[in-house]
Amino acid sequence: MTKVQIDRMQYFLLIPNLLFPKAIGITAGVTARRVGGDAWTAMAIGFAAGTLMLLLIVFLSSRFSKLTIIGIVEQVIGKWPGKLAGLMLAAFFSLGFAVSANVMTLHLKEYFLIETPFLVICLIYILLCMYGVILGIENIIRYALLGFLGCLLINVTMIFGTIGDFEMINLLPLFDRGIVDNLAASIYVFGDLALAAMAIGMIFPMLNDNNKAGRLTFWAMAVSAVIIITWPVLELGVMGAGAMEQYVVVCMQQIRCAQLTRFLPRYELIMVFFFTFSTFVQSATLYFCAMYSIKQISGIKKDWYIVVPLSLVLVPITYFMAKDHNNYVNFLDYPWAQICLAVSLGLPLLLFVMALFSGKLMTASSANNSTGS
Amino acid sequence: MEQKISGDLRKDEQYLITTIGQGLDTQYRHLLIPALDSCSALIVYIKGLINITELEDAIIRPLTVPNRIGTEKRVKKITLPDFIKSSLFIAGIKPSQNWTEICDAIVSGNSVLFIDKYPGAFILANTGWESRTISEPTSEVEIRGPKDSFVEDLVPNMALIRRRIRDYGLRFEAMRLGDRTKTDIALVYIEGLTNDEILTELRTRLGKIKIDAIIASNTIEELIEDSKYSIFPKMLRTERPDKATAALLEGRIVLIADNTPFVVIAPTIFWHFLQSPTDYYEKYILGTFWRWIRLLAMFLAVSSSSAYVLLTSFHQEMLPTSLALKIAADRQGVPFPAAIEAFIMEILLEVMNEAGLRLPKALGQTVSIVGTLVIGQAAVQAGLIGPALVIAVATGAIASYAIPSFAMSNTIRLLRFPVLLSSALFGIFGYLGAIIFMTLYLISLRSLGTPYYSPISPYQKDPQKDTLLRAPYTEMKKRPETTRPQDSVRQPGSSGNNN
Numbered sequence: 001m002t003k004v005q006i007d008r009m010q011y012f013l014l015i016p017n018l019l020f021p022k023a024i025g026i027t028a029g030v031t032a033r034r035v036g037g038d039a040w041t042a043m044a045i046g047f048a049a050g051t052l053m054l055l056l057i058v059f060l061s062s063r064f065s066k067l068t069i070i071g072i073v074e075q076v077i078g079k080w081p082g083k084l085a086g087l088m089l090a091a092f093f094s095l096g097f098a099v100s101a102n103v104m105t106l107h108l109k110e111y112f113l114i115e116t117p118f119l120v121i122c123l124i125y126i127l128l129c130m131y132g133v134i135l136g137i138e139n140i141i142r143y144a145l146l147g148f149l150g151c152l153l154i155n156v157t158m159i160f161g162t163i164g165d166f167e168m169i170n171l172l173p174l175f176d177r178g179i180v181d182n183l184a185a186s187i188y189v190f191g192d193l194a195l196a197a198m199a200i201g202m203i204f205p206m207l208n209d210n211n212k213a214g215r216l217t218f219w220a221m222a223v224s225a226v227i228i229i230t231w232p233v234l235e236l237g238v239m240g241a242g243a244m245e246q247y248v249v250v251c252m253q254q255i256r257c258a259q260l261t262r263f264l265p266r267y268e269l270i271m272v273f274f275f276t277f278s279t280f281v282q283s284a285t286l287y288f289c290a291m292y293s294i295k296q297i298s299g300i301k302k303d304w305y306i307v308v309p310l311s312l313v314l315v316p317i318t319y320f321m322a323k324d325h326n327n328y329v330n331f332l333d334y335p336w337a338q339i340c341l342a343v344s345l346g347l348p349l350l351l352f353v354m355a356l357f358s359g360k361l362m363t364a365s366s367a368n369n370s371t372g373s
Numbered sequence: 374m375e376q377k378i379s380g381d382l383r384k385d386e387q388y389l390i391t392t393i394g395q396g397l398d399t400q401y402r403h404l405l406i407p408a409l410d411s412c413s414a415l416i417v418y419i420k421g422l423i424n425i426t427e428l429e430d431a432i433i434r435p436l437t438v439p440n441r442i443g444t445e446k447r448v449k450k451i452t453l454p455d456f457i458k459s460s461l462f463i464a465g466i467k468p469s470q471n472w473t474e475i476c477d478a479i480v481s482g483n484s485v486l487f488i489d490k491y492p493g494a495f496i497l498a499n500t501g502w503e504s505r506t507i508s509e510p511t512s513e514v515e516i517r518g519p520k521d522s523f524v525e526d527l528v529p530n531m532a533l534i535r536r537r538i539r540d541y542g543l544r545f546e547a548m549r550l551g552d553r554t555k556t557d558i559a560l561v562y563i564e565g566l567t568n569d570e571i572l573t574e575l576r577t578r579l580g581k582i583k584i585d586a587i588i589a590s591n592t593i594e595e596l597i598e599d600s601k602y603s604i605f606p607k608m609l610r611t612e613r614p615d616k617a618t619a620a621l622l623e624g625r626i627v628l629i630a631d632n633t634p635f636v637v638i639a640p641t642i643f644w645h646f647l648q649s650p651t652d653y654y655e656k657y658i659l660g661t662f663w664r665w666i667r668l669l670a671m672f673l674a675v676s677s678s679s680a681y682v683l684l685t686s687f688h689q690e691m692l693p694t695s696l697a698l699k700i701a702a703d704r705q706g707v708p709f710p711a712a713i714e715a716f717i718m719e720i721l722l723e724v725m726n727e728a729g730l731r732l733p734k735a736l737g738q739t740v741s742i743v744g745t746l747v748i749g750q751a752a753v754q755a756g757l758i759g760p761a762l763v764i765a766v767a768t769g770a771i772a773s774y775a776i777p778s779f780a781m782s783n784t785i786r787l788l789r790f791p792v793l794l795s796s797a798l799f800g801i802f803g804y805l806g807a808i809i810f811m812t813l814y815l816i817s818l819r820s821l822g823t824p825y826y827s828p829i830s831p832y833q834k835d836p837q838k839d840t841l842l843r844a845p846y847t848e849m850k851k852r853p854e855t856t857r858p859q860d861s862v863r864q865p866g867s868s869g870n871n872n
Contacts, residue, residue, distance in 0.1 A: 112802065113687070124806060128806050132813055263693060269801055
C-alpha cells in the first residue's frame, strides 16, 4: 500500500469537506427544480440512505483493511475485473473532479470574474489542485480542518444574515409532492454522497486506526447532514422554492439575500473565502483518487507520470462540462445522479454479496483478527 | 601535521612559525625557569585572544620567580606535568603531544607552554578577549521579563542558560564546525526530556556539514533545515535567554554558535513565530489576546494592499456604497491602475525600510520625514496615488512589525508581493489561490521531522493550550506533544490551584 497515514480526526473532518461544497448550493438547486419546497426533505432522505451506503463501504474496507476498493474488487472478483473497476473509478473520479471543480469555477465566473475567460479560471484551479496532489493526500487531508472551520463559519454567518427573512410558510406543507417524489429526488444527493463514498473506499486503508470506524463515519455523516441540510432549509425559507429553481448556484443567491448589519450589506467575498477551503479539499481529494486509481491499475510508481497527463485530460473535461452552465445543470440532473447512484450502491452491494457467498468476507475478517487489526 | 614534538625548542618554534605564522598578533615568548635549573621555555599565544594579566600573574610569574623554596627539591620527586600543574595559578592545564590540538588551542585563544627537552606541550586555558558585555536585547524588546541577552561569546551564553536551568540533565555538547573558522558550537538539550530521535537526527545533520566557514548561526540553520528552498524560517532564532530556556524546557534543542548573539531553536513550529515571552509574563488572557492580535496582524500584512486592489479593481460592488463612492472620488485623476499604484507604494516602502536600517541614526529621522511627507502626503496631494492605498500599505507595514520574529516578519513582507500580483491578475480568485497555495505549503513543511503547522494541522488537542491560546499555568500540566518529549509532565500530581 503506502506509508501515508491519516488519523481519525482527519478522517472525520474529511467527510463533511467531501460533501459540503456542492451540496449546499448546486445540489439544493437541482433538487428544488424536481420537488420544489420538498428539496430539504428529499435531501434529508438522500443523506439517510447515503449514510447506510457509506457504512457499507466502511464495513467492507474494515474487513479488507489494507486494500482500497479497487484492491477489494481484485481480491473478491478477480484481477481483471479489478482492473476494470479501477478504470471505471478513474473515469468516475475524473468526472467527479470536474463536477467539484465547476462548483468553484461557476461561483467565480457567475459572481466575481464575469469578464475572465472561463478556461483561465479552470486552468488555474486545476493547477492549484494539481499542486495539492503533488504534495500528497496527507497534506490535502490535513487541510480538512481549515475546510471544516470554513464550513462552520459560513453556516453561522449565513444563519445570522438571513434568519430575519426566514418564512416558515415556505417549507410547508411537508412532503408536498408526496413521498415517492421525495424518494426519487433524493438520488440527486448521491451526486455528492457517491463521490465521498468512493473516495473513502480509496483512502480508508490510510486510516491509522480503523477501530470503530463505522461509528466515526456515522457521526461524520450526521454532522455533515446537519451543516448541509441547514442550507436548503434556509434557502427555501428565505427565497422560496420558486426562486431557488431559477439559479444554478443557489447558495450564492442565498448569500446575496443575507445582510450582516448595515455595514456589511454584502458578504459574498467573505462567504467564498470560507467556502474555498472545503471546495479545494473536495476537488483535490477527487483528483488524488483519480490519480491513485490509475496508479493502482497501471503500476506506475511515479505520481508525476500520471498527474501531468491526467491534468491535461481534466482541463477540457472541466471546461466543456460547465462552459455553458445549463449543460452543467443538465448533466447533474441526468446522467450524473444516476451514474452516482449506480456506482455508489451497485459496487459495494455487489462486493458485499460476492464476498459473503464466496466466503472471502469471513476469511478477510479472521485474517484481520489474527493480525490484530 | 604528523610530525612529533621534538623537545628541541628551536625546532618546535620553527615548526609553529611555519604552521601558524609569525604575524603581528602571534607571540613567541622565551623564558628561563629557575626551578628547573634555568631550563628554557617558550610560551606561544595570540595577542588579543588571551587574558594578558592572567598570563603575567598566573603563568609567567610563578615560573620565573627564582626563590620558590622547596620547589627544586620537589621537582626532583614529581613529574614535569605535575610540576606545571602545581605551579601555575590557572584552572585549565592540559598536556598535549598532538600538533593539531596545540595549533587549534593557540588559534582559539589559549597559551601553549613548551619546555626544552620535553617532547610535549602544555595548553593553558587563559582565553580572554574584548567582548561586548551582556546587555538588553535589541531585536526582541519586551516590556516585562528579564533584560539580558546573548552575546557573541559562547561561554557567557552557556552560563546565561545554566543560570536559569539547574537541572542535572542540562547538556552542552561541544562540536566544532567550519574547516577554516573552526567555530565552536554548543548543542544544548536536557537529557531525559528531549526526544532522542530528534536529537539523533540533529546530530546526524550537523555531522554532515562540510563547509569552510561558519560565520554566524544562520549558516548552520540553513545547512540543516528541512526544505532548504523554502521561504519560511523553520528554526527560531532568538537573542533572549529566557526564550531559549523555555524552549529547552519544552524538550527542544538549542544551538549556540560562537561569535553569534542569536541562538537557534529546533524543532520549531509555525505558531512559535507568533508567540512572544510577554505572553507568559502577563495574565493568560492578555497573552491569548495578543496572540490573536498578531495573527490578525499577519493576515493584514499579507492582505491589506491585495484587498485594496481586488476590491477597487474587481469587486467594487462588495464595498458599502458610501465607501465605494469615497474611494472612487479620491482616485479620480490618479494616472495608474490600482495594481500598479499598489506595487509602486509597496516597493517604495521596502526601499525606505531598507534605507532606514542602513542609515546612521542621525539621518534616520530625515528618511522618516521625507518618506512621510514626500511619498505619503505630497503624492496624495499631487494626485499620483489614492489616500486609501496609503492607508492600506501603511496598515500592512505596521502589521508586519507586530510579528515578534524578525525572520517571519521579513517572510510575510516578501509574500505580500506574490499575493498582490495574483490578486491584481485574478481578483478574489487570485487572492484565494495564493492563500491556499501558501497554507498548503505550510502544512506540508517540517522542522526536524516535526510537522510545521502542528498542532493545528495535524491536530493535537493538548498543545492547543499554548498555541493560539495561552492557558493559565495551572492548565498547562503537560509539555507540548509537538516535540514528543520523553518526560511530558510539567506539573506532576498537580491538582491545579485555581484560586
